[in-house]
Amino acid sequence: MSDSAEFLRKIPSIDQLLKDANFDRLSEQYSRPLVVQELRAVLAGLRKEISCNSRGLDFLKQQMDCLLDTVELQLGKRLQPSLVQVINATGVLLHTNIGRAPVSCEMGNQGIEVSSSYTNLEYDLTRGERGYRDQHIEPRLKRMLGCEASLVCNNNAAAIHLILNTFARDRTVLVSRGELVEIGGSFRIPNIMEASGSLLKEVGTTNKTRISDFESNIDDQTGLILSVHPSNYRITGFTEAPSLSQLSLLAQKHGIPLLHDLGSGLLFPSSHPALLQEPSVEESLRAGVDLVCFSGDKLLGGPQAGIVVGREELVVQLRRNPIMRAVRVDKTTYSLLDSTFLEFESERARQSVPIQKMLYATKQEIEERALSICERLTLESLSTVLIDGYSLVGGGAAPEQGIPSCLIALESSSQSANQLEVNLRGSNPSVLTRIENGRVLIDLRTVLPEQEDSLSKALNALA
Ligand SMILES: *Cc1c(COP(=O)(O)O)cnc(C)c1O
Numbered sequence: 003m004s005d006s007a008e009f010l011r012k013i014p015s016i017d018q019l020l021k022d023a024n025f026d027r028l029s030e031q032y033s034r035p036l037v038v039q040e041l042r043a044v045l046a047g048l049r050k051e052i053s054c055n056s057r058g059l060d061f062l063k064q065q066m067d068c069l070l071d072t073v074e075l076q077l078g079k080r081l082q083p084s085l086v087q088v089i090n091a092t093g094v095l096l097h098t099n100i101g102r103a104p105v106s107c108e109m110g111n112q113g114i115e116v117s118s119s120y121t122n123l124e125y126d127l128t129r130g131e132r133g134y135r136d137q138h139i140e141p142r143l144k145r146m147l148g149c150e151a152s153l154v155c156n157n158n159a160a161a162i163h164l165i166l167n168t169f170a171r172d173r174t175v176l177v178s179r180g181e182l183v184e185i186g187g188s189f190r191i192p193n194i195m196e197a198s199g200s201l202l203k204e205v206g207t208t209n210k211t212r213i214s215d216f217e218s219n220i221d222d223q224t225g226l227i228l229s230v231h232p233s234n235y236r237i238t239g240f241t242e243a244p245s246l247s248q249l250s251l252l253a254q255k256h257g258i259p260l261l262h263d264l265g266s267g268l269l270f271p272s273s274h275p276a277l278l279q280e281p282s283v284e285e286s287l288r289a290g291v292d293l294v295c296f297s298g299d300k301l302l303g304g305p306q307a308g309i310v311v312g313r314e315e316l317v318v319q320l321r322r323n324p325i326m327r328a329v330r331v332d333k334t335t336y337s338l339l340d341s342t343f344l345e346f347e348s349e350r351a352r353q354s355v356p357i358q359k360m361l362y363a364t365k366q367e368i369e370e371r372a373l374s375i376c377e378r379l380t381l382e383s384l385s386t387v388l389i390d391g392y393s394l395v396g397g398g399a400a401p402e403q404g405i406p407s408c409l410i411a412l413e414s415s416s417q418s419a420n421q422l423e424v425n426l427r428g429s430n431p432s433v434l435t436r437i438e439n440g441r442v443l444i445d446l447r448t449v450l451p452e453q454e455d456s457l458s459k460a461l462n463a464l465a
Contacts, residue, residue: 010049012062016041024070032077040073040080088432089453089460093407093445095360096397100434102299102306103357104450109304109341116337123333134321138336142343143311147269147284151317153310153326154298154339159189160329161295161308162263166198168323169259169316170225174203178211178243181230191230200225213244213252220256227253229291230263231281250290259292259316266397267302267309269346274361276395276403277301283311292316298335300397303357304342305335360447361395361405369408371446371454376410378458381465383415391438393447410444414464422464429460 019025019041029037048065051057065072088100096102105113126133136153143152155161166175175195182191182204195202203224206215216227227249244252246262253260268282280301286294293316298307308329310317320326345351351358369388376386389411392404412435414422422442426433431453435442449457 009059009062010052012059013045013048013066016045019069022070028070028074028077032081036077037073040077041069044069044072044076086431087453088434089450089457090434090448091426091444091446091457092434092436093391093393093409093443093448094396094436095357095393095448096300096395098397102297102397103303105303105305105338105342106354106356107452108354109338109345112341113305113334113337117332117334121333123336135330135336136321138340139309139343142340142347143309146343146347147287147311149287149311150314151312153317153320154331154336155308155310155326155329156331157306158263158265158295158297158308159194161310162261163194163198164320164323164325164329165261165293165295165310166195166200166226166228167325168320170198170200172199172201173225174201174221174223175226175228176203176205176216176219176224177228177230178206178215179204179208180206180211180241180243181228181232183230183232191228209240210242211244212242213248216244216249216252220252220258224256224258227258227260228263229260231265246286246289246291250292253292254290259313260290261293261295262286262291264294264296266300267296267298269302276361276405279403287311297397298339298342301357301361301395302342303351303355305338307331307335307339309339356450360393363447365406365408368446371449371451372408372410372444375444375446375454375458375461378462380462383417384461384464385413385415387411387413389443391443391445393445405447407445407447410446412442412444412461417464425464426460429463431456431460433457433460 016038020038025037025041048062052062090097090100122133123138124133124135125131126137139154140152143149153161155164177191182202192202203219205211205219229246229249246260250260262281264281264283264286266280268277268280270284271282272278272280283294283296291312293310293312295308295310296302298304298309302309310320342351342355345354352362353359372388376388379386387410389409391407391409393407394404412422413419417425419437419440419442423435423437426435426442435444437443444457446454
C-alpha cells in the first residue's frame with residue numbers, strides 16, 4: 003500500500019504539468035479550465051489504473067509521454083455532438099430507439115429557418131394581437147379531415163394524459179379488457195390512467211367485449227369511454243369487439259365523450275397491403291368518435307408530437323387545462339408538423355415524406371439500389387448476395403405485416419456475422435443492421451438515398 007502511495011507521488015502536479023508550453027497551445031484551442039479539468043480526469047484515471055492493477059514505472063513513463071495527446075483526444079471526443087445521424091439498414095421503418103420517423107431535408111430546413119428567427123408562433127400578424135399555436139395546423143386539418151378542431155402536444159402519451167385528466171379526473175374510464183395495452187417504453191394504459199387521476203373500469207373479457215358490456219357499466223361516475231388501437235399485437239380467433247360507430251352512439255346517448263387512441267397516425271385509409279388492417283383518423287371521425295389522438299412521428303412521418311382532432315367544444319376544454327401548458331410543443335415542432343401536413347394536403351406525401359416513400363418503395367426499386375451498392379464494393383473478403391425478405395413497419399403499426407423487400411446478405415471470410423454487425427455499428431455514421439440465419443442483412447428500404455455513399459464507404463472499410 004505505502005509502496006503504491008510512494009510510487010503515485012512520482013506523478014507531477016497539475017501546476018507543474020501546465021508549465022509545459024504545449025498545454026498553453028491546447029488552452030488556446032479549448033480554454034484553460036477545460037484543459038485543467040480534462041488533465042485532472044486523465045491523471046485520476048492513471049492513478050486508479052496504477053493502484054488497482056499494480057502498474058510499474060514503465061507504464062507510468064509511457065503514459066506521461068503521451069499525456070498531452072491523451073488529453074487532446076479526450077477533449078476532442080468530449081466536444082463532439084452527442085446526438086448524431088445513424089444509417090438504419092434494419093428494414094424496420096419505425097423504431098423508438100432510433101428516433102422513429104426521419105423528416106425530409108426540406109422539412110428540416112424549413113424547421114431550422116423558422117426556429118433560427120422570431121416567428122408568428124403565437125401571434126396573429128393580420129390583427130396584430132395574440133394568436134394561438136394551433137393556428138398553424140388547425141385550418142389544414144379541418145380542410146383535410148373535416149374535423150371541428152385540433153390540438154398539438156408533446157406526444158401521444160401526453161395527449162392521452164391531458165384528455166383523461168380533463169374529462170375523467172376522479173371519474174371512471176371504460177376500456178375493453180382486450181385493449182389494456184402496453185406500447186413499450188413504459189407506456190401502459192392502466193398506469194397513464196392512474197397518473198391522470200382517473201379510475202379504470204375494465205369492460206368485457208380479453209377476447210370478447212360487447213356493446214352491452216359498455217352500456218351496463220355506465221353510471222353517473224363515468225367520465226370517458228376509451229378505445230385503444232391494439233397497435234402492436236393482434237387478438238385473433240374467438241373474438242368480438244363493438245365497432246366505433248356503436249360506441250359512438252352509446253357515448254352520445256349518455257353524453258359521455260368517446261376517445262380513440264389510434265397510435266400510428268394513418269390519416270386516411272390506405273390501400274398499402276401492410277396497412278389494410280390499420281385504422282385511420284378519417285374513419286374514426288366518420289364513425290362519430292369525439293376525440294382521436296395519434297403520434298406525429300409514426301406513420302404520419304413527422305416530428306415527435308401528439309395530435310388531437312375532434313369536437314371543438316372538447317378541444318377548447320383541453321386547451322384550458324393547465325397541463326396543456328406543460329405539454330405544449332415549440333416552434334420547430336409546429337413547423338415540422340405544418341410541413342408534413344402540407345405534403346399530405348398537396349397529395350405529394352408519397353413522394354416527399356421519408357416514411358411514406360419507404361412504405362411505398364417497390365421491391366424492384368430496392369433491388370436496383372441494392373445492386374448499385376453491391377457494384378460499389380471493393381473488398382475481397384466480403385461477399386454479397388441479394389435475397390428475398392421483409393421490411394417491418396414497427397412502431398406499433400401493422401404488427402404482423404411484413405413488406406416484401408430485397409435484402410443484401412453479407413458474408414465475410416475474415417469476420418463473423420456478429421463482428422460485422424459490431425463493426426458496422428461502430429462506423430461513422432453508424433450503420434445498424436440485423437442478423438438472420440448467421441448472416442448480416444441490409445435492407446435499403448430504410449436507408450435514406452443520401453446515405454448510400456456513406457453506407458458503401460462503411461462496407462468498404464470493413465477490412
Ligand atoms: C405509440 C402509441 C402510443 C404512444 O405514443 P407516443 O407518441 O410515443 O407518446 C400510445 N398509444 C398507441 C396505441 C400507440 O401506438
